[in-house]
Amino acid sequence: MYPLRKLELHNKLPQLKASIEQLQETIPSSATQGAFMSVFPESRQQVVTAMENMFQRTEPEAVLEQAVEGTNRAIELYNRSNQ
Numbered sequence: 001m002y003p004l005r006k007l008e009l010h011n012k013l014p015q016l017k018a019s020i021e022q023l024q025e026t027i028p029s030s031a032t033q034g035a036f037m038s039v040f041p042e043s044r045q046q047v048v049t050a051m052e053n054m055f056q057r058t059e060p061e062a063v064l065e066q067a068v069e070g071t072n073r074a075i076e077l078y079n080r081s082n083q
Helices: 004-012 015-025 038-057 060-081
Strands: none
Touching: 004 015, 038 060
8 A cells, every 4th residue: 555645644634634724824922932941941950850859759749849939930030131
């Protein structure tokens, strides 16, 4: 059996075309512009540290709260420096 051509695939499985159409019809806004990347490295490090602490038997709620607080601080600093 030969591979289906794209049009044949869309005709056979029209649901595959829906995501393409949704992306093409999206009106750009702050909600559709993607992830907030400016503090992503700091946030990632907060989560990594939290996970390492959990592996050392620290309470998950406590270390995740620390990660949230650290990420929120990074966002606040970013927002203050970019006003």
